[in-house]
Amino acid sequence: MSFPTSLVGVAGINRNPSSMMHIDLNSCFALIEQQANPLLRGKPIAVAAYTTPNGCILAPSVEAKALGIKCGMRVKEGRQLCPNLIVLPPDPRKYRFVNRKLLQLFRTYTPTVEVKSIDEMNLDFGHTLALRRGLRLIGQEIKAAIRREVGEWMTVSIGIATNRFLAKLAANLHKPDGLDEINATNLRAVLATMDLTDLFGIKHRNKARLFRAGVYTPLDMLDALPQTLVAAFESIAGYYWHLRLRGWEIDDVDFGRKSIGHSYALKNQRASAAEVARLLCKLTEKVGTRMRRLGYAARGVHVACLYADMTHWHQRAVNPTPLFASKDLYQRVVQLYVKAPQGKPLHSLAVSCYGLVKEPLQQLSLLEDERKKRNLTQALDAINERWGDFVITPARMMGMEDTILDRISFGGVKDLEEFVYQEDTTHELVLD
Numbered sequence: 001m002s003f004p005t006s007l008v009g010v011a012g013i014n015r016n017p018s019s020m021m022h023i024d025l026n027s028c029f030a031l032i033e034q035q036a037n038p039l040l041r042g043k044p045i046a047v048a049a050y051t052t053p054n055g056c057i058l059a060p061s062v063e064a065k066a067l068g069i070k071c072g073m074r075v076k077e078g079r080q081l082c083p084n085l086i087v088l089p090p091d092p093r094k095y096r097f098v099n100r101k102l103l104q105l106f107r108t109y110t111p112t113v114e115v116k117s118i119d120e121m122n123l124d125f126g127h128t129l130a131l132r133r134g135l136r137l138i139g140q141e142i143k144a145a146i147r148r149e150v151g152e153w154m155t156v157s158i159g160i161a162t163n164r165f166l167a168k169l170a171a172n173l174h175k176p177d178g179l180d181e182i183n184a185t186n187l188r189a190v191l192a193t194m195d196l197t198d199l200f201g202i203k204h205r206n207k208a209r210l211f212r213a214g215v216y217t218p219l220d221m222l223d224a225l226p227q228t229l230v231a232a233f234e235s236i237a238g239y240y241w242h243l244r245l246r247g248w249e250i251d252d253v254d255f256g257r258k259s260i261g262h263s264y265a266l267k268n269q270r271a272s273a274a275e276v277a278r279l280l281c282k283l284t285e286k287v288g289t290r291m292r293r294l295g296y297a298a299r300g301v302h303v304a305c306l307y308a309d310m311t312h313w314h315q316r317a318v319n320p321t322p323l324f325a326s327k328d329l330y331q332r333v334v335q336l337y338v339k340a341p342q343g344k345p346l347h348s349l350a351v352s353c354y355g356l357v358k359e360p361l362q363q364l365s366l367l368e369d370e371r372k373k374r375n376l377t378q379a380l381d382a383i384n385e386r387w388g389d390f391v392i393t394p395a396r397m398m399g400m401e402d403t404i405l406d407r408i409s410f411g412g413v414k415d416l417e418e419f420v421y422q423e424d425t426t427h428e429l430v431l432d
Helices: 028-036 075-081 092-106 129-133 135-149 164-171 187-191 204-212 218-223 226-233 237-245 273-293 326-337 362-366 368-387
Strands: 020-025 045-048 057-060 086-088 113-117 120-124 156-161 179-181 259-265 296-307 312-323 346-358
Touching (some): 020 092, 028 045, 028 057, 028 092, 045 075, 057 075, 092 113, 092 120, 092 135, 120 164, 129 135, 135 156, 135 179, 156 164, 164 187, 164 237, 204 226, 218 237, 226 237, 259 273, 259 296, 273 296, 273 326, 273 346, 296 326, 312 326
Antiparallel strands (some): 020 120, 045 057, 296 346
16 A cells, blocks of 8 residues: 555545636537538538548548447547548648637637647636636527637537536537536436446446445545545545535646657658658757757657567667757667668657757857857748748658648547747647
8 A cells, every 4th residue: 555544634625616617618629620611511521531442531520420430549530430531631731720719719718728739628717706607607698609709610618616627527528519517416316327437437347446445436435435446546636525525626737748748650661761761850850949949948759669570679768958949859869760670660759859848058058060050940940831831841841742641630639739939929839
């Protein structure tokens, strides 16, 4: 046991007014495509990583979901359920543009907006005057404002509660276009309709742990003594669940960014050394550009290879001083890659930077060469930011415009700083 149960106290249910709002953009990618193209509205469509039969479906529309099409299905499986399914490739810039518009809109209601993923945001109304009006009324206003200012086809599900967890749970009660609140008066009734795995963060392994402790339903979990939950989870996490289910905020934690990376699945698994070098160069450029946009430098570089036989190789290296320029990052990447097994069919490549530090060490500017290199790197970034990514690139990357395409994480949180890194920008964001 990693946490002494004697220190765990029983908490009552939070009966304060709801101050947290969770907003979920319904069928995010598909909905945005339907907003952009009225001819797609009301039809079953799916946005897939690739439109080929084995491509993975990232976002089915509401109409496609009604036919049983789900995220994670292959395109061919979706077409078996719906032969007339319209499959579209992702358009990340479009989705980021909508995310930005939503962010700007939400900040007119509260300054405390937390971007959880491309399609989810938390709005904290604590200590705001708007809270006096009631979040249900504000939720209705936000829905109308989205249709008016972002697009008439855009719908969101809104959840209201005293903490992030219950607000997210509320947002999932009546999708699409729901508006629900979970508070002290209806908490038990809502939990009574759910299974343990309906609680975000409770998967089959944790469900088995709870079963062994005699906790079979969310209501059992609500009523369980905190010591019981601590014993079930064998950690302080059990007490966190005790507080979370009762509406107390314990998820307001910023873990910070640990790494920035890009990966690429090769079409030609017998790529030559020169082709691999070009791929590594573009991966490094993308990683370096993202890193600098967020104001970071990297102490470490990591390279990984997945081979066609599904064996894996990776290696990392720490630099004495933080790396800032893509040229320096690429040097380290190549130094690592030459140690990889050679001659094996290569399935995927990945490059990442870790040990990230904000504001590169100012001592670097004392060295004339380093200052010039830094100024040149920032000038190139500014040109690419203004006129489009990879307007200026290393000669090694010529002809790679359609290689390592722009992708966007759906539901992930690692890249969310990139939606808010430049508060006062007046031009459209161009992000990777």
